[in-house]
Amino acid sequence: MSLWISTPVALLLLWGLLAALQFVVRRGGSLAAVTEVMVAEVWRRRFLPIAGLILITGLVCLPFILGVDSVDPDDRRTLLQYGQGWTGLVTLASILVMGCSTLADERSSGRLGYLSLRPGLSYRWLPGKWLGMICSAMILLIPATWLLISQITDPEGRWDNPSTVLPVSAEQFSVTAEDVEFFLLLKLEESPLEWGQYSDEEGRARARQLLQREARSVALGATAFLDFTLPEGVVSESDSSDSMRLSLRPALGKAHRSRVARLRVSGEDFSRDLLVTNGQRISLEIPSGLVRNDKLSLEVKFLGAVAEEVVIPSLYWIDRNAVELQVPKGTFAESLIRSQLLLLARSAFVAALSLAVSTFLGFPVATLLVFCFLLAATGGGFVGAFEETGPQTMVDPRQESDSRKVIDLLALGGEKIVHSLRDWKLSSRAEQVSAGEYIAGQDVWGGVFRLAGVWSSLALLIGSFLLSSQEKSTGDDR
Amino acid sequence: MSKTVIQVDGLWKVFRDFWLRPRVHALKGIDLQVNEGEVFGFLGPNGSGKSTTIQILLGLQFPTRGKVSVLGSDPGSVECKKRIGYLPEDSVFYPFLTGREMLSLCARLSHVPKNDRDMRVEALLDMVGLTAAADREIGDYSKGMQRRIGVAQALVHDPALVILDEPTNGLDPIGVRQVKDWIRGLKKRGKTILITSHLLSDVEEVCDRVSILYGGKVQSEGAVKEILEHQGRSEWITQSPGEDQRKELDRAFADQGVEVFSVDTSRRTLEDKFLETVQSAREDGQETEGAEFGGQLPAFLSGPEESS
Numbered sequence: 001m002s003l004w005i006s007t008p009v010a011l012l013l014l015w016g017l018l019a020a021l022q023f024v025v026r027r028g029g030s031l032a033a034v035t036e037v038m039v040a041e042v043w044r045r046r047f048l049p050i051a052g053l054i055l056i057t058g059l060v061c062l063p064f065i066l067g068v069d070s071v072d073p074d075d076r077r078t079l080l081q082y083g084q085g086w087t088g089l090v091t092l093a094s095i096l097v098m099g100c101s102t103l104a105d106e107r108s109s110g111r112l113g114y115l116s117l118r119p120g121l122s123y124r125w126l127p128g129k130w131l132g133m134i135c136s137a138m139i140l141l142i143p144a145t146w147l148l149i150s151q152i153t154d155p156e157g158r159w160d161n162p163s164t165v166l167p168v169s170a171e172q173f174s175v176t177a178e179d180v181e182f183f184l185l186l187k188l189e190e191s192p193l194e195w196g197q198y199s200d201e202e203g204r205a206r207a208r209q210l211l212q213r214e215a216r217s218v219a220l221g222a223t224a225f226l227d228f229t230l231p232e233g234v235v236s237e238s239d240s241s242d243s244m245r246l247s248l249r250p251a252l253g254k255a256h257r258s259r260v261a262r263l264r265v266s267g268e269d270f271s272r273d274l275l276v277t278n279g280q281r282i283s284l285e286i287p288s289g290l291v292r293n294d295k296l297s298l299e300v301k302f303l304g305a306v307a308e309e310v311v312i313p314s315l316y317w318i319d320r321n322a323v324e325l326q327v328p329k330g331t332f333a334e335s336l337i338r339s340q341l342l343l344l345a346r347s348a349f350v351a352a353l354s355l356a357v358s359t360f361l362g363f364p365v366a367t368l369l370v371f372c373f374l375l376a377a378t379g380g381g382f383v384g385a386f387e388e389t390g391p392q393t394m395v396d397p398r399q400e401s402d403s404r405k406v407i408d409l410l411a412l413g414g415e416k417i418v419h420s421l422r423d424w425k426l427s428s429r430a431e432q433v434s435a436g437e438y439i440a441g442q443d444v445w446g447g448v449f450r451l452a453g454v455w456s457s458l459a460l461l462i463g464s465f466l467l468s469s470q471e472k473s474t475g476d477d478r
Numbered sequence: 479m480s481k482t483v484i485q486v487d488g489l490w491k492v493f494r495d496f497w498l499r500p501r502v503h504a505l506k507g508i509d510l511q512v513n514e515g516e517v518f519g520f521l522g523p524n525g526s527g528k529s530t531t532i533q534i535l536l537g538l539q540f541p542t543r544g545k546v547s548v549l550g551s552d553p554g555s556v557e558c559k560k561r562i563g564y565l566p567e568d569s570v571f572y573p574f575l576t577g578r579e580m581l582s583l584c585a586r587l588s589h590v591p592k593n594d595r596d597m598r599v600e601a602l603l604d605m606v607g608l609t610a611a612a613d614r615e616i617g618d619y620s621k622g623m624q625r626r627i628g629v630a631q632a633l634v635h636d637p638a639l640v641i642l643d644e645p646t647n648g649l650d651p652i653g654v655r656q657v658k659d660w661i662r663g664l665k666k667r668g669k670t671i672l673i674t675s676h677l678l679s680d681v682e683e684v685c686d687r688v689s690i691l692y693g694g695k696v697q698s699e700g701a702v703k704e705i706l707e708h709q710g711r712s713e714w715i716t717q718s719p720g721e722d723q724r725k726e727l728d729r730a731f732a733d734q735g736v737e738v739f740s741v742d743t744s745r746r747t748l749e750d751k752f753l754e755t756v757q758s759a760r761e762d763g764q765e766t767e768g769a770e771f772g773g774q775l776p777a778f779l780s781g782p783e784e785s786s
Contacts, residue, residue: 113533117537474568
């Protein structure tokens with residue numbers, strides 16, 4: 001769709017949504033009154049119009065800045081990646097500043113004291129403002145989503161809504177407790193001296209580690225079985241023109257970084273030989289006739305390096321998504337809308353956090369604090385980077401000292417906090433949308449429930465408690 | 479016997495710093511009693527503790543020591559808040575809302591019934607003379623217009639107790655006169671009013687009783703007539719006597735042993751002259767963008783037994 005049409009429509013949407021919202025909240029009670037004032041504040045103080053213009057201008061200019069054409073799948077991915085990034089950045093930054101400035105301004109001007117004289121308002125004030133901020137985020141997100149969707153066109157320049165794929169992981173990588181127990185018993189029989197030195201817990205951890213490594217590797221000449229369980233009815237739902245694909249990204253070891261190896265994928269009356277390169281993703285079409293009762297079983301045989309002088313003993317699936325079956329499901333527009341819903345949930349949480357923090361901090365400090373949170377949460381991927389204590393870890397006598405214990409305790413607390421931020425990290429689905437992946441409904445509702453429901457309610461509850469227990473003034477003389 | 483609306487016994491307030499060390503002793507054992515239907519003046523120089531006392535009565539600040547009861551409840555309780563109207567000293571209203579929106583917001587926040595809301599807002603806008611400026615943003619209002627909207631918002635939920643902090647601050651003489659008329663009108667309808675002001679002549683005109691604070695303590699308290707009475711002196715206002723009559727009166731006073739301290743020509747106040755001039759201009763049909771002459775108190779402002 002032409003930008004000459006979609007841009008004015010986006011601007012009209014921005015304005016129309018605001019008018020519709022004001023019409024709706026004007027009819028409500030005291031909670032709706034607070035929401036209405038919040039929306040009026042961000043609109044009449046030119047905050048929302050300017051944020052909306054920045055957002056829309058950025059999205060409209062993005063294809064020209066990046067020099068991409070949305071017809072090409074790679075360009076389309078780039079455009080969607082940057083477009084969603086820009087939308088997230090502008091929306092979250094706007095909500096952060098809105099949340100921190102509104103309450104800080106009311107506290108410093110004495111308006112908060114004056115308004116809290118209205119009966120029963122203490123516990124409606126933050127939720128009312130929070131709803132207003134969610135509405136503001138929606139007013140920004142809906143036109144942005146419209147612009148992103150309208151920019152995806154087919155080779156003839158018509159609007160396109162390509163189908164997305166649902167990635168299904170292979171089952172054989174999961175190691176059960178029985179597998180661990182059996183393996184441990186076997187090892188204790190085989191080499192009691194080596195395995196007998198570990199405690200039960202250490203032995204199990206080591207056994208699990210070895211099993212997991214083994215399950216993820218295929219030795220030269222050996223065959224690995226890949227079992228996939230597809231979500232119910234997903235094959236019958238998919239369009240016959242879109243077929244399933246098996247996507248593989250094997251690791252051939254450090255010594256064979258640039259080497260090429262052969263791999264055979266087979267199942268029932270189907271067989272294909274593939275040439276794979278170390279760390280490179282490759283995919284092949286899988287006939288849907290191989291699926292029986294929503295289950296698909298494939299065999300992968302590692303045939304070794306192409307070059308005769310090279311010996312590659314095994315290949316290894318490193319990532320969680322190194323082997324996945326891509327089943328056609330849903331459409332791009334559907335996935336984008338779901339991803340934007342998660343962004344709305346993130347905005348809701350940032351709004352609640354900003355409001356809670358600014359009940360006791362001034363605007364600059366509150367903004368800095370929430371900004372630091374966002375940075376920490378965005379870097380939440382380092383959760384798994386903490387050193388794990390395994391059976392091979394030597395116990396340093398200095399670790400037994402009291403000071404070390406205190407440090408360990410603080411580190412543990414820090415880890416718990418960072419770990420709890422994973423809800424934030426996991427609720428970002430922009431990458432998947434740009435990769436053309438399907439966003440499952442349960443991911444969306446789970447994220448919305450955790451971020452916009454549980455965490456936001458907690459933040460608002462704490463904020464409301466702090467607000468109601470504070471002394472206030474109706475002037476700036478105290 | 480009239481009911482007690484505000485009862486304060488031995489009220490202390492100490493402001494502390496971040497480390498909880500005492501910073502300011504704002505109130506040092508204040509006792510106060512305000513009865514129903516009374517206009518009570520709360521006077522004192524800057525920093526004497528007036529605002530702090532009011533903030534405590536409103537439940538915005540917590541007393542360090544002492545007992546406070548407002549309308550029979552703890553200050554800050556929902557029951558209490560429902561029945562108090564407050565005009566803050568500073569204009570703390572949203573500058574981006576229009577006068578009508580601000581009043582409507584206050585009505586909604588005070589749970590004024592939906593079918594009553596618009597009627598009350600319009601009646602109050604009419605009362606404060608802001609009907610023509612009702613759709614302008616408060617940020618564009620003059621200080622006096624903001625004060626008028628402040629008075630209106632304090633009355634929107636028909637409170638039993640009205641606390642007015644410097645109600646005439648920033649108002650033109652017409653506004654000052656109107657505020658005094660409204661206060662008298664509210665008193666007639668049985669409302670209790672607590673006023674703080676530095677304009678002592680205004681307080682003297684409308685208050686039944688006053689309390690004068692200094693250094694966080696009540697220094698003087700009582701009925702205005704009693705505490706201002708010049709013991710042993712009286713004032714007569716008569717028709718201007720002729721020269722002969724004047725001499726005759728002087729002689730008569732001297733014969734009776736009554737000392738005459740001063741005799742002066744009676745003059746109108748500047749306020750009266752100002753009001754007369756503006757009224758005349760208005761009658762000539764000259765227009766204004768600012769506040770107009772306000773009206774009477776709206777009918778929905780009920781007596782104490784009827785108010786919620």
